[in-house]
Amino acid sequence: MHEPDGHEHEHEERALPSNLRRDQPLVPVDSVAGRALMAVIAILTFLAALSAGAAVLAARASEQWRGAVANEMTIQIRPDSRRDTQSDVARAVAMAQAVDGIEAVRAVPKAESDKLLEPWLGTGLDLVELPVPRLIVLKLKSNASPDLASFGAALRRELPTAILDDHRLWVRRLSTMASTIILSGTVVVLLVLTAAALAVAFATRGAMAGSRDSVEVLHLVGANDAFIAREFQSRFVRLGLRGGAIGGLAAIVVIALLGWLASSLSAAPEAEQLQALFGAFEIGWSGYAAVILVATVVAAIAGLVSRFTVRHYLRILA
Amino acid sequence: MVRFENVGLRYGMGPEVLKDINFSIAPRSFQYLTGPSGAGKTTLMRLVLMALKPTRGLVNLFGQDVSRLDADTLTAFRRRMGVVFQDFRLLDHLTVYENVALPLRVLGKEETSYRAEVVELLRWVGLGERMHAVPPVLSGGEKQRAAIARALIGRPELLLADEPTGNVDPGLGRRLLRLFMELQSLGTAVVIATHDLTLMELYDAPRLVLADGHLHVDA
Numbered sequence: 001m002h003e004p005d006g007h008e009h010e011h012e013e014r015a016l017p018s019n020l021r022r023d024q025p026l027v028p029v030d031s032v033a034g035r036a037l038m039a040v041i042a043i044l045t046f047l048a049a050l051s052a053g054a055a056v057l058a059a060r061a062s063e064q065w066r067g068a069v070a071n072e073m074t075i076q077i078r079p080d081s082r083r084d085t086q087s088d089v090a091r092a093v094a095m096a097q098a099v100d101g102i103e104a105v106r107a108v109p110k111a112e113s114d115k116l117l118e119p120w121l122g123t124g125l126d127l128v129e130l131p132v133p134r135l136i137v138l139k140l141k142s143n144a145s146p147d148l149a150s151f152g153a154a155l156r157r158e159l160p161t162a163i164l165d166d167h168r169l170w171v172r173r174l175s176t177m178a179s180t181i182i183l184s185g186t187v188v189v190l191l192v193l194t195a196a197a198l199a200v201a202f203a204t205r206g207a208m209a210g211s212r213d214s215v216e217v218l219h220l221v222g223a224n225d226a227f228i229a230r231e232f233q234s235r236f237v238r239l240g241l242r243g244g245a246i247g248g249l250a251a252i253v254v255i256a257l258l259g260w261l262a263s264s265l266s267a268a269p270e271a272e273q274l275q276a277l278f279g280a281f282e283i284g285w286s287g288y289a290a291v292i293l294v295a296t297v298v299a300a301i302a303g304l305v306s307r308f309t310v311r312h313y314l315r316i317l318a
Numbered sequence: 319m320v321r322f323e324n325v326g327l328r329y330g331m332g333p334e335v336l337k338d339i340n341f342s343i344a345p346r347s348f349q350y351l352t353g354p355s356g357a358g359k360t361t362l363m364r365l366v367l368m369a370l371k372p373t374r375g376l377v378n379l380f381g382q383d384v385s386r387l388d389a390d391t392l393t394a395f396r397r398r399m400g401v402v403f404q405d406f407r408l409l410d411h412l413t414v415y416e417n418v419a420l421p422l423r424v425l426g427k428e429e430t431s432y433r434a435e436v437v438e439l440l441r442w443v444g445l446g447e448r449m450h451a452v453p454p455v456l457s458g459g460e461k462q463r464a465a466i467a468r469a470l471i472g473r474p475e476l477l478l479a480d481e482p483t484g485n486v487d488p489g490l491g492r493r494l495l496r497l498f499m500e501l502q503s504l505g506t507a508v509v510i511a512t513h514d515l516t517l518m519e520l521y522d523a524p525r526l527v528l529a530d531g532h533l534h535v536d537a
Contacts (some may be wrong), residue, residue, distance in 0.1 A: 026409070026420075217407045220367055221468065222397035223424035225389060 038243040045247025048192035049291040055185025056287035062178030075136040101146030104139040204309040240302025248295030325375030351511040353528030359511040400469030402479040408453040415449040421472040458485035
């Protein structure tokens with residue numbers, strides 16, 4: 001155990017075997033338990049990422065609905081045998097045109113509104129006999145907020161058969177639905193993160209109990225708690241990162257696949273309905289960012305929780 | 319360096335396994351710790367290593383009362399001690415080289431900075447050809463030497479060795495004893511726990527004799 005001088009040191013270095021195994025993890029790597037934990041983390045990340053993706057999808061879709069629906073209103077003129085429907089329509093159109101903030105007014109021609117009924121009543125039916133209401137579509141200027149309440153009241157006063165439908169109820173319902181989806185998505189993400197944290201905590205405890213001997217040896221050769229915690233933590237961060245990456249990647253693949261399916265089937269009537277509900281079925285960059293964020297948070301949680309658990313366990317041992 | 323005053327230890331509510339232990343270890347000293355099997359030699363060593371807390375009495379290490387040590391000082395003190403366990407306590411998933419390098423690695427040193435030193439020590443204890451082996455494939459004597467090398471690599475001020483010649487043939491036992499004596503001459507205080515009388519006859523040194531939980535010094 002002498003201190004070799006520079007020359008000898010060089011000689012020693014040359015004589016050293018070049019294939020020394022170095023920096024093996026100090027914590028015994030139980031590959032079965034490790035892989036099981038990685039699988040659990042991957043599955044949880046996958047579920048959480050899908051929920052986050054769904055929440056983003058719902059948020060984007062509801063924005064689209066609100067934008068589209070809130071910019072449009074309809075006036076319904078119910079047929080009344082005592083009144084001239086045609087002149088009522090013309091009167092309502094004139095009144096609507098006078099309102100500030102309404103960009104365009106279009107009375108839906110009778111033929112067109114009859115066509116709307118075709119899917120329910122079949123073709124070849126003479127609808128002249130049926131009291132089909134007439135529709136007037138109003139397009140609102142964006143960013144304008146016309147005084148719809150007084151317009152509605154004026155309309156009702158003037159034309160008892162007219163109803164102004166500003167779609168607010170519809171928008172409210174859609175928003176509620178979207179908020180519910182977003183809220184449940186967030187709750188699921190939180191639940192999954194908690195489950196991941198618990199899984200890592202139990203796995204860390206198991207690993208610590210299994211390597212109690214190693215921990216004692218490390219203590220006695222002069223390792224402090226921070227060093228031991230780092231050793232465990234780095235292992236669980238690696239597991240968490242790998243599990244998170246696998247789960248996140250799987251979620252991205254599934255979301256992309258669903259988007260591709262939706263767009264390739266867009267000719268089908270079901271797809272049209274889907275598209276009406278979810279927009280283009282694309283979560284966009286923010287969605288992918290949310291998925292990646294979830295995976296990263298899972299890995300970070302794995303590291304933090306294992307560190308906390310190890311520190312706690314070491315305090316009990318001391 | 320180490321001073322025990324009226325130290326007693328009991329496990330739970332059981333009887334005292336160590337009673338009124340009084341002794342001290344001076345720097346650069348050499349002594350045996352002996353007594354029949356089960357007399358408490360290993361327990362006494364664990365008390366010195368602060369792996370156990372005494373039920374009563376005063377343990378003073380490097381001039382400080384250990385009952386008032388914080389975790390950092392405890393770690394710092396352990397780094398000044400080397401220990402050879404009776405059952406070696408090598409980490410089975412690490413190679414001999416990694417096991418021996420462990421005390422330096424836990425200090426956060428770079429592997430390249432201690433590599434030559436560890437290899438040199440391994441060659442010195444005759445494990446130059448076995449440094450890639452993992453402990454489960456080593457013989458008892460090889461494990462013994464690996465454990466000793468691990469205890470020495472940090473150049474401790476105090477070396478505690480629990481039955482360090484228990485698993486080796488008499489020839490190697492004598493070589494190891496010479497190694498310990500050389501260490502002492504280099505400035506390390508050495509305590510060897512053993513019940514091997516022939517070993518103790520090879521080199522005369524004060525004996526701490528444990529019997530029935532009591533310790534007396536046989537100078």
